[in-house]
Amino acid sequence: MKTAVILSARKERDTETPYPLQPFGEGECLLDRTLGILRDNGIEKIVLVVGFRAELFQPYTQQGITVVVNQDFQFTASMASLALAAPYVDEDFILVESDTFYERVVVERLIASTYSNCLSITDESGKGDEAFVEVHNGFVSKITKDRHQICNIEGEMIGVSKISLDTYRMMLAKYASASNRYVNYEYLLVDCTDTTERPYLKFKNLIWGGVDNVRDFKQLKNYIFPRLCRKENPYDKENLFAYLKKIFPTENIGPSWQIEQIGGMSNKNFKVESPAGRLYILRVPGIASDGMVKRSNEDINGKLACKMEINPPITYFDEHTGLKLSDYIVGAETLNAGTIQRMGNMEQVVDIFKVLHHSQVRFANEFNIFHELLKYERLLQEAGGKAYDGYDKLRPRVFVLEDTLNKLGVDIKPCHNDLVPENFIKGGDGHVYLIDWEYSGMNDPMADFAALFLESDFNDDNIDFVLTRYFEGTVSKCVKQKILIYQVLWDILWSIWTCIKEAKGDNFGTYGQDRFNRALITMERVVHVLD
Known part of the structure; x- marks a missing residue:
């Protein structure tokens, strides 16, 4: 797969500069970040569909990107923009909504998946404009922005998908005879496919966000992006192996132990899998924790909470350093404000x-x-x-x-x-x-x-x-x-x-x-x- 389509035609309600072009972290904007992620994953042909303030996107043509203008962006929605990419699409492709911020693992796993179609979803955010998803036996059975239409909400769409060429052509054919030009692409995707043609990948505890207004952009700039920076900050795996050796002195700690960083606001947390398949959460205290937290108190109080069965079992705790290993909760979902x-x-x-x-x-x-x-x-x-x-x-x-x-x-x-x-x-x-x-x-x-x-x-x-x-x-x-x-x-x-x-x-x-x-x-x- 070498093709991607990026949708960026929507009219912004509270700014004259489209949010995908506004810098948020070290001068980078959402569109530049998405382009970097796509190129890092081998995407060579990129079609960018624009509308509102189309002239601001024209410099991207100098980067080899095909820029297509939706002249009717004020009177249409996402499917109209997606349809305009048709002359340039001749294979399965990655579809990205340009106002979405996400971890690069989303694109990596979509490209690596063996499915022709594949949707990406994550836990419900509570933002208020979610595209809710219901699933059945590993496939997406329903997509809607009306929570009253779904019995069991599995999560919400992220805005990054993998679409097969065959499915795309069916969507184009159906849209050609549509009387409602405001239809969004995800609803045509559902109309044109059977449930078993809509597999999905769910990303738990994903750092991501959609930017629809100035409040969302502020959230991205001041909260979401700094969280991702802390999560992606390089860590020394050898140090982590040393920590694990201290916890498991009789084990042969090395590359056979799988370590995945999973975030944390003031501490660094890692999912650890032993060669035997046992799962843990390793907590390494962050910057400037000394003096703020008395670890011996945390040790005692946390174990008392374990006895109350409101805190997961703790395998190891160092009251001097704050290093902690606890059992991984199977199927864990981190709750959010929603x-x-x-x-x-x-x-x-x-x-x-x-x-x-x-x-x-x-x-x-x-x-x-x-x-x-x-x-x-x-x-x-x-x-x-x-x-x-x-x-x-x-x-x-x-x-x-x-x-x-x-x-x-x-x-x-x-x-x-x-x-x-x-x-x-x-x-x-x-x-x-x-x-x-x-x-x-x-x-x-x-x-x-x-x-x-x-x-x-x-x-x-x-x-x-x-x-x-x-x-x-x-x-x-x-x-x-x-x-x-x-x-x-x-x-x-x-x-x-x-x-x-x-x-x-x-x-x-x-x-x-x-x-x-x-x-x-x-x-x-x-x-x-x-x-």
């Missing part, structure tokens, strides 16, 4: 919180956010960094909140304290686990709820659902006041955390600044609800 707000997942999250908060277990440490903030301020000073502009002015108002919380009443229970959705892992059996107990400690359970709602941007209905299920009835006004206060505190704490990390050489885009800005806004809401 999937965690499915009803079944929310029910399991509440059940986890009930087990944890009501366990009567005493964790090894107290996690007092105000004390942690003082510690982080000291670490930031030692690292030679500085807080965001405006912090010094806000700081007195932040510490006054300690008295406010004490007046409202503070409960001290075992808490997780780091409730990003990626710390919830759903196994193939449907059971949800809560992982990464680095910041765990005795705290107010409302701080856990504050973090949960904040990190996944819970909507009001889902907040009410979770709290009502947890309290098994009426939720007091005091509960919501405390949650709002803790949301200010979490944003302030993690903004300082980011400053420390970046002072040590890490890069989190605008993550920390955005959290600080949100804290300023939430602080005003706190003042209002307490009046």
